[in-house]
Amino acid sequence: MANSTSSQKGRQTGHSSQKKGTQKTTSKTKAMEAKMKEMKAELLSLRKAVHTMKQENNLIPRPPRGVAGDGYNLQAAMEIQDDTELYKAIRRCVRTLVGNAGLDPSVIWNRQPSVVISQIIRMAQSQHTYLKRFHNGWAVQEFIKSHLKNRRAYAQKCGYTTEIRNTLGSIGDDDKDYKMDIDLDDHEGDGVDSGDEGGEQGDGENEDEEGEDQDSGDEEEEGNTSETY
Structure with a gap:
């Protein structure tokens, strides 16, 4: 009976550890996804800035x-x-x-x-x-x-x-x-x-x-x- 109880507690502890590990992995994944979105937004902003600069460089200026x-x-x-x-x-x-x-x-x-x-x-x-x-x-x-x-x-x-x-x-x-x-x-x-x-x-x-x-x-x-x- 004692062995059965110990075994059950062990399984519960294992499930708990596995759950915590899954939660940590999920949190890391979400953090990485958020970072990726941030980097993509920065890249898009830089591309727009470069495009704007190219356009401005190609603009015809007003005569002096x-x-x-x-x-x-x-x-x-x-x-x-x-x-x-x-x-x-x-x-x-x-x-x-x-x-x-x-x-x-x-x-x-x-x-x-x-x-x-x-x-x-x-x-x-x-x-x-x-x-x-x-x-x-x-x-x-x-x-x-x-x-x-x-x-x-x-x-x-x-x-x-x-x-x-x-x-x-x-x-x-x-x-x-x-x-x-x-x-x-x-x-x-x-x-x-x-x-x-x-x-x-x-x-x-x-x-x-x-x-x-x-x-x-x-x-x-x-x-x-x-x-x-």
């Missing part, structure tokens, strides 16, 4: 000085001087997006809603992926500024009095000395790129009051009035 139509040729700066059709298509796309967004051409560039500008840039990039090659969408910014300037010029040509104002209501002669930075990573904040507006006509783009596309003046479109960087 001047503005489109007054210091450099926008089409040449975009490196599509041999693809006028693409240039025209982008111009029409941005013009349509600006019209749909309802931007007020009498508001100076620095006071235009940065969130709306960022949305226009993103939408233009989605329609023309080539535009993703420009840091913070500076090329689209130049198209927008040029389009707004020409809308003011056309209004003045038609006899309308167009006051250049900011959102605080103050009046200025022109907005060429103002800058607005766009950060596509933070729609609410300021970014890195900025650019002055050129002269009132700047690019010589032809428009009518309905904003229809006219290609008859393509030789004087956005940024095509100067070949100098």
Whole structure:
């Protein structure tokens, strides 16, 4: 009887030890799995960082000085001087997006809603992926500024009095000395790129009051009035 009891206790002790060993193994396995997940997440983060760096290194920079139509040729700066059709298509796309967004051409560039500008840039990039090659969408910014300037010029040509104002209501002669930075990573904040507006006509783009596309003046479109960087 005593031997039977001892044997039973031995079996119980063995089962208990085996159970503890299994629990330890399970805990180690879970710890290893958690570590593996952490390492995979870090690797993915590093790959994304490398991909971002490669993209940034391949971005076309804004010309160091001047503005489109007054210091450099926008089409040449975009490196599509041999693809006028693409240039025209982008111009029409941005013009349509600006019209749909309802931007007020009498508001100076620095006071235009940065969130709306960022949305226009993103939408233009989605329609023309080539535009993703420009840091913070500076090329689209130049198209927008040029389009707004020409809308003011056309209004003045038609006899309308167009006051250049900011959102605080103050009046200025022109907005060429103002800058607005766009950060596509933070729609609410300021970014890195900025650019002055050129002269009132700047690019010589032809428009009518309905904003229809006219290609008859393509030789004087956005940024095509100067070949100098």
